[in-house]
Amino acid sequence: MAINNNNKPLTQYYTKYAEAQGANAAELSEAAGCASLLASNNVFYRFRHFTQKEKYSQIPARIRMQIMMKPVTGKEFFELMSLTISAVNGCEMCVNAHEDSLIKLGAAEERIFDAIRIASLVTSTGKIIF
Numbered sequence: 001m002a003i004n005n006n007n008k009p010l011t012q013y014y015t016k017y018a019e020a021q022g023a024n025a026a027e028l029s030e031a032a033g034c035a036s037l038l039a040s041n042n043v044f045y046r047f048r049h050f051t052q053k054e055k056y057s058q059i060p061a062r063i064r065m066q067i068m069m070k071p072v073t074g075k076e077f078f079e080l081m082s083l084t085i086s087a088v089n090g091c092e093m094c095v096n097a098h099e100d101s102l103i104k105l106g107a108a109e110e111r112i113f114d115a116i117r118i119a120s121l122v123t124s125t126g127k128i129i130f
Contacts (some may be wrong), residue, residue, distance in 0.1 A: 001122035042091035084119035
């Protein structure tokens, strides 16, 4: 969330916190990559959703999404990151797709809700810490 919101102090804080909890360089890099990928996906799919034109749905996105195929953080955690970023970025289509994926992966609705709650708190904190 902090990376997605381009908040350097919070990004540094959460990076150090994640490292202290045992996150490795590949996992940290994947979190940053997820934020970057979802930034483009959310703009792209919001456009498709907002315009509601069939033609735009037929044109291939041509956005590289290999990072989603075999995430080092695991599929469920990657989907949670994707969901929270999509919620913060306001992409209804992406939120629905990631929430559906999480349910199919067996994630509890409480876990999903907690992830969104935490994302909302990190986002709001980023408005006062800069």
